[in-house]
Amino acid sequence: MNPLAKKLNRDIKASNSIVYDILSKKGREMFYPSHGILAQAAEAKGKKINATIGIALEENGEILCLDSISSNVNLPKNEVFNYVPSYGKINLRKKWQELIFKKNPSLKGEKISLPVVTNAITHGLSMCGYLFLNKGDEVIIPSPFWGNYRFIFDNAYGSKIVNFPIFDSGRFNVEGLKKILNKRGRKKVLxxxxxxxxxxxxxxxxxxxxxVKTIKTAAQNGKKIVVLIDDAYFGLIYENNVYKESIFSELCKVHKNVLAVKIDGVTKEDYAWGLRVGFVSYGIKSGNDKLYSALADKTGGAVRGNISNAPNISQSLVLSSFKDSKYNSQKAKKYAILKKRANKVKQILKKHPEYRDEFEALPFNSGYFMCIVLKNHDPEKIRNILLDKYDTGTIAFPGLLRVAFSATPYNLLEELFENIYHACKKN
Ligand SMILES: Cc1ncc(COP(=O)(O)O)c(C=O)c1O
Structure with missing residues (x-):
């Protein structure tokens, strides 16, 4: 094993040996290659002649680039064309951490890691797979779930997704979680x-x-738990009695056997899907700087060996947006659009009790989507009928149709549900 990896592992074990236990084999071997090219380039920074770094400079030392690209971008060239560290731009990491604290007031007083930038959330999840999943490890996910988790975890790292129904009598299925978490085996990935x-x-x-209590009790009974918290849709909550923070706030202080990993980003919550800016942050009870820095090094190393670094231009754009005085008000306006649509869907369902002969809505209160369970039809069949005869696109899941109100204008929502109803009733 590389001495740098050994050093990180020593730091991790010295702070909390459980965290070392739950790392995958690859995760234990991972380190940030701070010696070698990166270190040598850092040492040469500011020298009159710096023949280290693998970018090209003009004769006057400015970034060398093509006008046909730079003329389309209103940012300094250095914030577009130059490389950024594999961990991400430091100012962006600090800003995102500050925002995490602001958006999750009950984190106050807790110590969490500095976020590491990833090429959006999918990539952040994949890096977690790298660091925490060995072949054959189970990943517990409430069902139904985003299908890409199979690709990200099972296909790439040989893990096995196991699930439990997300709902029990219309509420989150705490009992289901308890049962599956307490099955045999010490290491659990949730x-x-x-x-x-x-x-x-x-x-x-x-x-x-x-x-939280279910997870805490399992930890007290000796389970070593990594909780991967996919906060893609963070903040898009439309009802009063719904939990508004990330569950990371609670899980990062729950028990020394529970490592909370927050995977989030601007994709959905800041409506910047194509920019590809995500973050991975760690929190654990009594976590200290040494532990967090070792985990960030392993994550940065995994990014370095995978995509080298996430795009500078995207990170620069996002950072400048966070600093813009209009950021909060702009975000609030977009949130209001989605909330209004979610409320409209609720109204439509209430107004049409006859719909219940054909489908029933699953509970929804947040995010981009809602689902309906079809009573008499195969969702894939109805999806095709909707496409062919009703000019309407939906997504078929096993037993369900998923409707993205995020992508449906307010004035078309009535028609959307009428179409689904008729597609079911007439076929
Ligand atoms: C739950 C969830 N996580 C992650 C993602 C992917 O996010 P990103 O585009 O940032 O990779 C999605 C996208 O659909 C999602 O629904």
Whole structure:
């Protein structure tokens, strides 16, 4: 094993040996290659002649680039064309951490890691797979779930997704979680995604302590748990009694056997899907700087060996948006659009009790989507009928149709549900 990896592992073990236990084999071997090219380039910074770094400079030392690219971008060339560290731009990492604290007031007083930038959330999840999953490890995910988790974890790292139904009598299925978490085996990898894709559900405020207690009790009974918290849709909560923070706030202080990993980004919550800016942050009870820095080094190393670094231009754009005085008001306006649509869907369903002959909505209160369970039809069949005869696109899940109100203008929502109803009733 590389001496740098050994050093990180020593730091991790010295702070919390459970974290070392739950790393994958690859995760244990990972380190940030701070010696070698990166270190040599850093040492040469500011020298009159710096023949280290693998970018090209003009004769006057400015970034060498093509006008046909730079003329389309209103940012300094250095913030577009130059490389950024594999961990991400330091100012962006600090800003995102500050925002995490601001958006999650009950984190106050806790110590969490500095976020590491990833090429959006999918990539962040994949890096977690790299660091925490060995072949054959189970990943517990409430069902239904975003299908790409199979690709990200099972296909890439040989893990095995196991699931339990997300709902029990219309609420989050705490008992289901308890049962599956307490099955045989010490190491547990749990993935929680609220607001959820595809259901558009976030547990109620009163259910969060039950979920946290379930995880805490399992930890007290000796389970070593990594909770991957996919916060893709963070903040898009439309009802009052729904939990508004990330469950990371609670899980990062729950027990020394529980490592909370927050995977989030601008993709959905800041409506910047194509920019590809995500973050991975760590929190654990009594976590200290040494532990967090070692985990960030392993994550940065995994990024370095995978995509080298996430795009500078995207990170620069996002950072400048966060600093813009209009950022909050702009974000609030876009949130209001989605909330209005979610409320409209609720109204439509209420106004049409006849719909219930054909489909029933699953509970939803947040995010981009809602789901309906079809009573008499195969979702894939109805999806095709909707496409062919009703000019309407939806997504078929096993037993469900997923409807993205995020992408449906307010004035077309009535028609959308009428179409689904008729596609079911007439076929
Ligand atoms: C639950 C969930 N996580 C992650 C992602 C992917 O996010 P990104 O585009 O940032 O990779 C999605 C996208 O659909 C999602 O629904």
């Amino acid at each position: 993935l929680l995604n609220f607001p959820n894709n595809p259901t558009g559900y976030t547990p109620l405020e009163e259910d969060i302590p039950k979920i």
